[in-house]
Amino acid sequence: MSVKPKATRQFRELLEKPGVICTMGAHDTLTAVMIEQVGFESVFISGFGASASLYGLPDLNFVSLNEMVAATRRMAHRVSIPVLADADTGHGDLHNAMHCVAEFEGTGAAGIILEDQIFPKRCGHFGGKEVISAEEMVIKIKAAVSARNDPDFVIVARTDAREPNGLDDAIDRVNRYCDAGADIAFVEAPLSVEELEQICRRVEYPKLANMLVFGKTPILSAAELENLGFKIVVASIDSGLIEAKIMRQMAEAFKRDGHTKAMQDMTIDLNEFKEVLGVDKFLSLRDDLKS
Template identity: 35%
Template sequence: MADPRLRAALAAKQFVVAPGIFDMISARIADRMGFTALYATGYGTVASHLGIPDAGVATFTDMVGRMGRFAQGCSTPLIADADTGYGGLLNVRHTVRGYEAAGVTAVQLEDQEVPKKCGHTPGRRVIPAEEMALKIEVAVEARRSDDFLIIARTDARTSLGLDEAIRRGQLYRKAGADIVFIESPESEDEMRRIGDEIDAPLLANNVDGGGRTPILSRETLASLGYSIAIYPALGFLTMAAALERSYAHLLRQGDSNNLPEGVLYEFGKMNELMGFPEVWDFDRRWARPDAQRADG
């Protein structure tokens, strides 16, 4: 079931900051921190699950299981990347129903051609706006609950310009999208225009480490008319940097002593994060008397 708290937060004009999660360790850490929503990044999920680029190779089957595991393993509402809906109109209906049944709260659909490419990368091409509007209409009809939110993303800015991206955002809102996502605006002024000209909750994609869009404070984004800020790459880029430092240290030194401060997560904290205390409590409660004597 979709979580009604995200819709309620948007209705209350609460600005939503959503960190990117990409595996169950990142999901569990983010889930404990008090965010209003989490964002299941397609790039990071495909990279961690399949070890390949987010270039339209991953299928609905690859992704819905992962997204469902994130949703079931977290108590925070989950926003999930669903690429193009994995095909045509019938695929979109199947995707929406599958993601909703898996426990996702909001699904992001984009207007790229198949196979899609990751946002903020070159070579993205979009389908006709009217074709995407039909996909949004199908998605809205397919959902079982109004608490399951439809996010319409357009990648038209990079290839067709800002005017066309805004036109598409307006069209997708009229088609029933709950949230509009104009991918890759290239300045604060462009973001201001988007906020002025699209009457809908807006999503800002903050890509750390080299995205096209400036990363602005939540106060600035709210003043420009945005409602949600996602940080899809923050988690996996942080993880990759820490792993590279740790593994290089091991290769260079031959052991893991004297690692740089702050690189390691404490083993005891990891046990707690993964739920081992509950397992140990279960074992104690159900241990056989002979096993208890052996342990003693």
């Protein structure tokens, strides 16, 4: 039986290699399985996607730490690629952030994204965000770093200060957060290509770009973002948005026609879906063990 590689070391090796890391967002484990099967080397579980998937509610801190940890554990157990998890604000103060790191390390995830919004937080591309002081976030980052048992566990420091305080403050913050021990800098919701360029010029640490479709940041390709200087590119919520649109179309077709034949071209074949889920592997297990 093959031994699953340690996710933290896998992700560190991706960071050490040349080239950009494309990390697709998954709102549930099935989505993560399909992301792995098409060849992605890492996957991101977002709070936005988890809130929508678990509760049908917006990204306004409805999902508890325990629920997010459980969702991350299921995903990390099922796929063999590294999982980067959304830890929101650390679910409280510095003590909560330390507990948060311990909990997510226990899931088998490769790392977390930790942000500087006040609690409760909101989606990074919603308006009306507020952030804690940079000094308080530096303390929280130091606490999170000190709580790691595995030094390869990645901590991405995210700031949402662009909207309330401006780009200069946002850039200053992520540099300070990485000075405090975070591994990756993430300025959420820059408003233009020029701002993306400034982030790359003025932030001296590895950088993450969130390409949130219909969000505030212009969408660039992974190659374009790599040329600017980003190391990680995340398409964080696309899977949930696409699923929602197709589910609505399917429901409308069934209500209108009494069947879903109109959706056949957009529907995965049942045999192909069995392959996605690994049905034959599980059904043949008993015979394999007898031989």
